[in-house]
Amino acid sequence: xxxxxxxxxxxxxxxxxxIKTSRGMAMFRREDCVGEFRHDDCPLxxxxxxxxxxxxxxxxxxxxxxxIAGAGGKLGPDLIEDSATALEAGLHVAxxxxxxxxxxxxxxxxxxxxxxxxxxxxxxxxDLAVGxxxxxxxxRLLTVGTDCSVGKMVTTIALTEGLRQRGxxxxxxxxxxxxxxxxxxxxxxxxxxxxFISGAIEQLAPARSDDGWDLIEGQGxxxxxxxxxxxxxxxxxxxxxxxxxxxxxxxxxxxxxxxRALPDLAECLEANLAAARLTSPDVEAVxxxxxxxxxDALAARRLCDSIEDRLGLPCxxxxxxxxxxxxxxxxxxxxxxxxxxxx
Amino acid sequence: xxxxxxxxxxxxxxxxxxIKTSRGMAMFRREDCVGEFRHDDCPLxxxxxxxxxxxxxxxxxxxxxxxIAGAGGKLGPDLIEDSATALEAGLHVAxxxxxxxxxxxxxxxxxxxxxxxxxxxxxxxxDLAVGxxxxxxxxRLLTVGTDCSVGKMVTTIALTEGLRQRGxxxxxxxxxxxxxxxxxxxxxxxxxxxxFISGAIEQLAPARSDDGWDLIEGQGxxxxxxxxxxxxxxxxxxxxxxxxxxxxxxxxxxxxxxxRALPDLAECLEANLAAARLTSPDVEAVxxxxxxxxxDALAARRLCDSIEDRLGLPCxxxxxxxxxxxxxxxxxxxxxxxxxxxx
Numbered sequence: 191x192x193x194x195x196x197x198x199x200x201x202x203x204x205x206x207x208x209i210k211t212s213r214g215m216a217m218f219r220r221e222d223c224v225g226e227f228r229h230d231d232c233p234l235x236x237x238x239x240x241x242x243x244x245x246x247x248x249x250x251x252x253x254x255x256x257x258i259a260g261a262g263g264k265l266g267p268d269l270i271e272d273s274a275t276a277l278e279a280g281l282h283v284a285x286x287x288x289x290x291x292x293x294x295x296x297x298x299x300x301x302x303x304x305x306x307x308x309x310x311x312x313x314x315x316x317d318l319a320v321g322x323x324x325x326x327x328x329x330r331l332l333t334v335g336t337d338c339s340v341g342k343m344v345t346t347i348a349l350t351e352g353l354r355q356r357g358x359x360x361x362x363x364x365x366x367x368x369x370x371x372x373x374x375x376x377x378x379x380x381x382x383x384x385x386f387i388s389g390a391i392e393q394l395a396p397a398r399s400d401d402g403w404d405l406i407e408g409q410g411x412x413x414x415x416x417x418x419x420x421x422x423x424x425x426x427x428x429x430x431x432x433x434x435x436x437x438x439x440x441x442x443x444x445x446x447x448x449x450r451a452l453p454d455l456a457e458c459l460e461a462n463l464a465a466a467r468l469t470s471p472d473v474e475a476v477x478x479x480x481x482x483x484x485x486d487a488l489a490a491r492r493l494c495d496s497i498e499d500r501l502g503l504p505c506x507x508x509x510x511x512x513x514x515x516x517x518x519x520x521x522x523x524x525x526x527x528x529x530x531x532x533x
Numbered sequence: 534x535x536x537x538x539x540x541x542x543x544x545x546x547x548x549x550x551x552i553k554t555s556r557g558m559a560m561f562r563r564e565d566c567v568g569e570f571r572h573d574d575c576p577l578x579x580x581x582x583x584x585x586x587x588x589x590x591x592x593x594x595x596x597x598x599x600x601i602a603g604a605g606g607k608l609g610p611d612l613i614e615d616s617a618t619a620l621e622a623g624l625h626v627a628x629x630x631x632x633x634x635x636x637x638x639x640x641x642x643x644x645x646x647x648x649x650x651x652x653x654x655x656x657x658x659x660d661l662a663v664g665x666x667x668x669x670x671x672x673r674l675l676t677v678g679t680d681c682s683v684g685k686m687v688t689t690i691a692l693t694e695g696l697r698q699r700g701x702x703x704x705x706x707x708x709x710x711x712x713x714x715x716x717x718x719x720x721x722x723x724x725x726x727x728x729f730i731s732g733a734i735e736q737l738a739p740a741r742s743d744d745g746w747d748l749i750e751g752q753g754x755x756x757x758x759x760x761x762x763x764x765x766x767x768x769x770x771x772x773x774x775x776x777x778x779x780x781x782x783x784x785x786x787x788x789x790x791x792x793r794a795l796p797d798l799a800e801c802l803e804a805n806l807a808a809a810r811l812t813s814p815d816v817e818a819v820x821x822x823x824x825x826x827x828x829d830a831l832a833a834r835r836l837c838d839s840i841e842d843r844l845g846l847p848c849x850x851x852x853x854x855x856x857x858x859x860x861x862x863x864x865x866x867x868x869x870x871x872x873x874x875x876x
Contacts, residue, residue: 288728322790323758384730385631385723387762415666415769415812419730422755423762447665469758 191374192284192309194219196255197246197276198236200228201268203258207339207445209234211286212257214368218347224251227272243272243279253309255371256285265289273297277306284309286367288381311370312378314390321388321427323469326397331476331520332430333408334462336452338417338445340438341481341508343369346407348508349434352517356524359402363395365424369407379409380420387423388469395428406430412461413453414444422465429469432520435459438481439493456501477516478505534717535627535652537562539598540589540619541579543571544611546601550682550788552577554629555600557711561690567594570615586615586622596652598714599628608632616640620649627652629710631724654713655721657733664731664770666812671741674819674863675773676751677805679795681760681788683781684824684851686712689750691851692777695860699867702745706738708767712750722752723763730766738771749773755804756796757787765808772812775863778802781824782836799844820859821848 196219198212206213216223216236225241228234241249254276256269265287273283273291277300285291291308292298301308331349333342346362346369353360362369364376382390395404406428410417437455444450453461459475466473478497482490490507497505504515517524539562541555549556559566559579568584571577584592597619599612608630616626616634620643628634634651635641644651674692676685689705689712696703705712707719725733738747749771753760780798787793796804802818809816821840825833833850840848847858860867 288726320759320789323793324790380726380728382727383631383723384725384727384763384766385760387727388758388760412765413811415731416663417728417731418769418808418811419762419764419766420727421762422765423727426758426761446663447667450666465761468756468761 192371193252193282194222195224195251196222196253197241197243197251197281198223198226198238199254199256199258199272200226200232200234200236201258201272202229202231204231204233206234209258210339211259211368211371212236212255214343214372215255215257217344218372224249227254243276243281247279247281251281253282253284256283256287257368257371259286259367265291265294270294270297274300277301277304280304280306282307282309284311284371286311286371286378288312311367312381314382315377315393318382318386318393319389320385321392321423323388323426323429326392326429328395328398329401329403330395330406330428330430331403331432331434332406332425332428333434333436333479334421334425335408335411335435336413336437336455336458337411337441338414340441341436341479342408344481345434345436345479345508345513346405347372348513349516350405352513353403353405353521356517356521358521358524359400361402361404363404363406365391365394365407365409379424380417384419387420388427391424391427392429408436411444411458412465413458415450416446425462425466426469430466430473431470432474432476433459433462433466434477434479434516435462435475436479436481440484455497459501475503476519477503479508479513479516480505482507482510535714536595536625537565538567538594539565539596540584540586540594540624541566541569541581542597542599542601542615543569543575543577543579544601544615545572545574547574547576549577552601553682554602554711554714555579555598557686557715558598558600560687561715567592570597586619586624590622590624594624596625596627599626599630600711600714602629602710608634608637613637613640617643620644620647623647623649625650625652627654627714629654629714629721631655654710655724657725658720658736661725661729661736662732663728664735664766666731666769666772669735669740669772671738672744672746673738673749673771673773674746674775674777675749675768675771676777676779676822677764677768678751678754678779679756679798679801680754680781680784681757683784684779684822685751687824688777688779688822688851688856689748690715691856692859693748695856696746696748696864699860699864701864701867702743704745704747706747706749708734708737708750708752722767723760727762730763731770734767734770735772751779754787754801755808756801758793759789768805768809769812773809773816774813775817775819776802776805776809777820777822777859778805778818779822779824783827798840802844818846819862820846822851822856822859823848825850825853
């Protein structure tokens with residue numbers, strides 16, 4: 191396991207979506223975070239104390255979380271330089287980037303000299319098998335998206351917590367670096383060898399017979415030309431009984447691809463249902479989750495109502511409005527109301 | 534490059550589909566093959582002289598091609614033992630399996646001692662980028678399939694040769710181990726890290742402006758629960774102007790998955806066209822290719838005629854009947870008739 195407490199890295203980032211791993215840690219493991227590291231040109235903050243590496247070590251931090259991610263997951267010169275400084279200050283370093291920390295000779299040497307560890311959480315399991323699509327027992331929900339970074343992980347965690355608050359066994363199955371860092375386990379599905387995408391998910395959420403739910407974090411979008419292959423293999427491997435579609439209203443274009451419009455919600459949901467039926471013929475949509483953090487509460491509620499009317503499914507912002515409407519549809523017999531989990 | 538001539542490995546295989554790499558080499562590079570290696574329990578043959586490793590070396594063979602493939606691409610004890618015998622006889626060894634030859638300590642040591650090479654053709658390029666789906670110039674055709682191993686590679690090569698015989702520039706873009714061994718280049722798309730599936734194909738078939746065609750070998754099937762993610766990423770990366778759907782009539786179930794029926798041809802074609810439109814809005818289907826090798830010539834012709842009537846597209850067996858009907862639709866202005874390329 192990666193030693194807490196953590197220092198969260200923002201670096202030079204100016205793009206709120208690029209720091210989503212650090213933000214996820216600040217949101218879901220805040221009690222384990224002593225501060226944030228950012229350069230002077232970084233306009234973003236997670237609301238944690240701004241610390242340099244030495245200050246963080248003095249404040250008790252044990253690991254720098256390189257919680258930033260661009261397409262391609264490259265470990266650029268800035269990240270290497272700052273990681274080296276962290277190691278020199280006595281911090282372990284954890285990263286979810288494709289490019290591995292241990293493959294940088296300078297960082298590998300520094301870590302060895304100081305007796306510190308480099309954690310590459312995107313390393314796939316060694317023993318993956320090809321997926322088979324055989325029906326397996328268990329209750330599985332998958333979040334899917336109109337795009338990358340629209341709130342699939344947050345939604346999945348909120349649904350997991352909500353089910354638990356209703357007394358139903360539920361496990362969050364992380365498929366991306368942020369989720370894995372939060373949960374402490376999972377598989378970075380975009381980092382497995384392509385032949386094993388669906389097999390990795392069959393292994394992550396295997397047959398279960400305790401009436402509990404596996405809540406599987408989706409990745410990418412069937413409509414994203416960079417990552418749709420990952421999304422489809424994940425969908426087939428998840429063999430979901432239930433889908434929740436996630437969206438960020440008002441996004442101007444698909445993540446990283448100016449000029450490419452997001453799909454219509456209904457079209458996106460139907461495409462996911464059609465594809466999911468290959469391994470889960472009775473799959474159903476149980477709700478829509480929007481990230482309405484740019485809207486005020488009234489506008490968010492109105493937006494959700496209008497989507498509910500249009501698609502005939504509960505729609506909510508899981509952070510602002512909770513996920514009860516979706517849980518009521520997913521498990522109608524469960525009566526305990528969850529409270530709003532996050533704010 | 535992998536030194537010819539070759540000895541083709543069949544091993545203990547009893548499944549004709551498992552030896553498709555060796556068969557592909559025997560079909561398309563027969564002049565470079567001195568023989569086949571098979572154990573006594575192997576009922577298959579490629580019609581080449583049966584040689585053991587020493588006999589093959591004496592006959593001039595320079596490389597053993599481990600041309601067999603099961604799901605998962607494992608390098609089992611038999612393959613390791615036989616590869617060691619080949620190295621001891623002075624042969625290089627080439628493999629398209631996921632598990633790499635060089636990762637077996639015994640083979641690595643033997644190769645080093647004898648000054649021989651281990652070729653792992655599934656190694657992906659080091660410099661892959663994430664796909665973008667941006668429109669790029671060029672003419673691209675992709676073969677897609679109802680299932681794995683239904684003739685996509687053979688079809689792609691036949692179309693490439695046919696275009697060349699009509700005086701049109703055409704390049705075969707290999708995406709699997711067999712195609713790469715035949716062409717001497719390409720990228721094994723099922724072996725790239727999942728995030729880079731579409732990016733790998735954008736790099737394999739980049740923008741071109743010489744009026745020539747890239748003919749891209751498809752992999753798997755959108756309807757195969759093990760591999761559909763690879764097929765979709767490949768489809769998006771290929772950005773095809775034209776699709777050819779490949780099928781093996783009469784196959785009892787999806788490859789490796791007893792009980793799972795193959796998709797209907799029209800449904801499969803429509804799903805591929807719908808998915809392809811994400812990066813190539815004007816994509817068109819230009820033909821159907823069937824592997825009718827189990828039928829006699831008359832039955833094959835009748836089958837093709839009935840598919841033509843049903844789908845309104847030219848249908849042929851590329852090996853038995855050639856690909857002229859498809860080329861006439863693809864490039865109506867080209868008049869030179871190709872001959873049947875293979876028999």
